[in-house]
Structure formats: structure tokens, C-alpha cells
Amino acid sequence: MKKLILTASLVLLPINTLLAASYTVDPSHTYVSFAINHLGFSTMRGKFDRQSGSLDYDPGSKKASVTIEIDAASIDTGHDKRDQHLSSPDFLNAVEHPTITFRSTKTGWSGGNLASVTGDLTILGVSKPVTLKVHSINCGQHPFNKKQVCGFDASGSIKRSDFGVNYGLPAIGEVLDLQIELEAVKN
Amino acid sequence: MEQLLDRPEFQSAIIPFFVALLVYGGLRKLVAPAWMIALFAAFLIASGLINGLNLIPLTGTRKIILLVLASLILASLAPYLIRRLKLQRVALPVLSILALLWVFGRVVMRMDITDIVLFLAAGVALIVWLLWSFARIADDDAKFHGAGLGLLLGVGLCASAAASALLGQLALSLAAATGGVLLAWVLTGNATGSGKTQTSFSILPYVLAASLIGLAGVIFARLPWYALIPLAAIPLATSLVPVKPATRFFRALLNSMPGLIIALTTTFWVWQAGSTNSSGY
Numbered sequence: 001m002k003k004l005i006l007t008a009s010l011v012l013l014p015i016n017t018l019l020a021a022s023y024t025v026d027p028s029h030t031y032v033s034f035a036i037n038h039l040g041f042s043t044m045r046g047k048f049d050r051q052s053g054s055l056d057y058d059p060g061s062k063k064a065s066v067t068i069e070i071d072a073a074s075i076d077t078g079h080d081k082r083d084q085h086l087s088s089p090d091f092l093n094a095v096e097h098p099t100i101t102f103r104s105t106k107t108g109w110s111g112g113n114l115a116s117v118t119g120d121l122t123i124l125g126v127s128k129p130v131t132l133k134v135h136s137i138n139c140g141q142h143p144f145n146k147k148q149v150c151g152f153d154a155s156g157s158i159k160r161s162d163f164g165v166n167y168g169l170p171a172i173g174e175v176l177d178l179q180i181e182l183e184a185v186k187n
Numbered sequence: 188m189e190q191l192l193d194r195p196e197f198q199s200a201i202i203p204f205f206v207a208l209l210v211y212g213g214l215r216k217l218v219a220p221a222w223m224i225a226l227f228a229a230f231l232i233a234s235g236l237i238n239g240l241n242l243i244p245l246t247g248t249r250k251i252i253l254l255v256l257a258s259l260i261l262a263s264l265a266p267y268l269i270r271r272l273k274l275q276r277v278a279l280p281v282l283s284i285l286a287l288l289w290v291f292g293r294v295v296m297r298m299d300i301t302d303i304v305l306f307l308a309a310g311v312a313l314i315v316w317l318l319w320s321f322a323r324i325a326d327d328d329a330k331f332h333g334a335g336l337g338l339l340l341g342v343g344l345c346a347s348a349a350a351s352a353l354l355g356q357l358a359l360s361l362a363a364a365t366g367g368v369l370l371a372w373v374l375t376g377n378a379t380g381s382g383k384t385q386t387s388f389s390i391l392p393y394v395l396a397a398s399l400i401g402l403a404g405v406i407f408a409r410l411p412w413y414a415l416i417p418l419a420a421i422p423l424a425t426s427l428v429p430v431k432p433a434t435r436f437f438r439a440l441l442n443s444m445p446g447l448i449i450a451l452t453t454t455f456w457v458w459q460a461g462s463t464n465s466s467g468y
Binding site: 081085095123124170 | 193238239241244246247248293295298350351352353354375403406407408409
């Protein structure tokens, strides 16, 4: 039995060691999207088209950190005029505050899996702690380019008034559901 | 009631208009700068309803709200604080340019040197021009408030026709309050706190509000810069109204006309030029 455990450890250890690495966010396979109530009628969805960031992931020692920087002016709800309004001082004020950032400060683990990421979300220069629930995280070799890749799906909610984005309250929803689907390539 | 207060037409037109009308009506015989107090009360309530009385984060828009309120206080107190007329005349452009730098400093620091020079030159030119052209009409109540009404209405409508309903509503609330003051002047007589009691500093609130909101529209909300040129001509156009009708009603009406015509024409031009509006909502 001891031999079996030792052998299993020897086999599994390199896999975890292999995964422990720094990754750079792949913008072409990363989606930061949101959903918000529209005047009480329906849910309006949108996403950001430009983002960058990094991921450090070490499941062996249960350590992970993630940083995402989002170009506020790249907001895309499929309607140009609305996107320009959302970039204006009424909402994201993208000229004055061009970047939205999320920097993790704490992670939660369930068994050996990353279960949650808590971090500081900064919008309009205001930073507030936000916890994202991690629904899945998968790492491995990309089948085509053979690079090591990690990807995760996570979601959470924020109150936009916490960040000083007050315009249109309460008609335009206060709670914003965030969804992040991210892929990162090993450095 | 709460639903009414959430509606833009109440926030930026009906409430500031009636607040200014009532405050001015109540104070006009008691204190000289009654119109400034009326505008202060109306704009404080309107900006609270539009933006919430929330100063964090201190964005450019919130700095503008603070500066407009501060300019109304300063304009009321300046004659007592700065007695020398020469000093008042120097203080006006200096304070206005400092306000410009405070509001746009964060954005200016990210511009390249050519854009910094262009923006600052245009901003300073706009402020100096408005100070000069308002000073020419400051001793005529009908012209002074008529030009203020037209200019703020134009800035508000153009900002709304661009991409910021917030900036638009702030300027429109001041225009509505000015309309309230002007109507009170028509109804109650000539003790408006302007005319002979007008000081050099009295022009500061109109100049600061119009120039800062207008420039914010250009920098933050895609308002075409050239829209500010006809709007800036409103005080001069008002000063050129030649006739002086006997009744206050016709004086107010006649002197408001150039501003209203230029404001509406410019707004139509901005809208036609393909500038965006906030119809996504």
C-alpha cells in the first residue's frame, strides 16, 4: 500500500509541478461579459472587447492569483449609440478612467480545485472587494500549438452604485452580474 | 412622488425652474445676489436628484458640479472679500483657468504635447471670450440672463445630443433655473441682483458652467468641438439686440431670442452631424 501511495505521488507530483506556472491572458479567448436589468423589462447583456492580464496557478500548493485589465471604452452591447453612452461620464467615464481592473487578493479551494477568487475590482478609480465563484478550471497542453494553457469560468455580482456609477438608478438596474471566461497561455 | 423625482424632465427642468422662481421671488427684496442664491438652491437640488449628492469618486463631472456651486457662492461674496475692482478682473480668468485644469487635469496628463497645447489654448480662449462677452452685457438684466439661458440651454441640448445625458441634464437644470429667474424678473420688477448691483464676479457662474460643461462634452462625450463656436457667440449676439422695449416681458423675450435660436440651431446641427444620442435607453 505504501509503495502504491509513493508511486502515485511520484506520478502526480510532476503534473502539479508542471501546472504551477505563470500564464498570460489570451485576449482572443477571454470574455468579460455582464448582464443588467433593463428598466424592469428584461436583461441586457454586454461584453468588453479588449482585455489583458495574467494568471499564476499552483494547484499543488493551492496558490493562485489573477489580474485582469479591461479597456472600459471597448464596451460592446451590440448597439453603437448605447456603447458610446455607456462609455460617457454617465456610466464608465472611459476617457477619464480608461481601465477597469480586477486583482485577486485571496483564493478559496474545494478539495484540490480552485473554487473562488476574491479580489479588488476597480471601476472609476474606486476599488471594492468582489468574490468570483469559479465554476471550472482546466489546465493542460493545447492540442494544436502544444503550449500549456489554463482556462477558467467564473462569475459574480456587483452593485454599480458601490463604484459611484449612479446614473439612471433605479430605472436601470443596480446589480450587475459579471461573467469571466478566461484562457491564459504559459509564459 | 419618488417616481416623478426620477424622471429627467422633473430633475432638470420643472424642479429647478420652480425652485429658482420661488427662491428668487422670496429673496429679491432682501439680498442683492438673490438670483445667485436662487440658482444655487435650484442647482444643488437638481444635481442631487440627477447625480445623487455623491462626490466619490470625484470625477470631472462631479468637480464641475462643485465648481458651479462654489462659483455661485464666490460670486455672491466676492464684492465683500475682494474690494479692488482691478483685482477682481484679474481673479476671474485666473480662477476660471485653475478650474479648467482641476476638471481636466487627469485627462490632459495622458494627452500628447500637441493635444495638450490645442486643448488648453481652446479652453482658455473660450473662457476669456465668454468673460469678455458676458461683461459687456452684465449691466442689463434682460440681456445678461437671456444670454445665460440660451447658452446653458444650448450646451445642455448639445451634450445630450452627443453622448452624455448627465452633462446635458446638469446644463439644462441651470438653464431652467435661469428661466425661473428671468420669469420672476418679468413678473416682479427689476431688483434682480444684477443691473446696478451686478459685480465683476457675477458673470463667473454662467461662464464657468457653460465652458466646463461644454468642454466636458467635447472631451468626455464626443460632442463636436466646433459646436462650441456658435454657442460661445450667444452673449455677443444678445448684446447686439438694438431695441429696448418698454415692457419687461418683451425685453426678456427679445433678448432671449438670439440665444434660443442659436442653441436650437446648433443642437440640430450636432444631431444632424451624426453625433450620437443616448437613445439606447
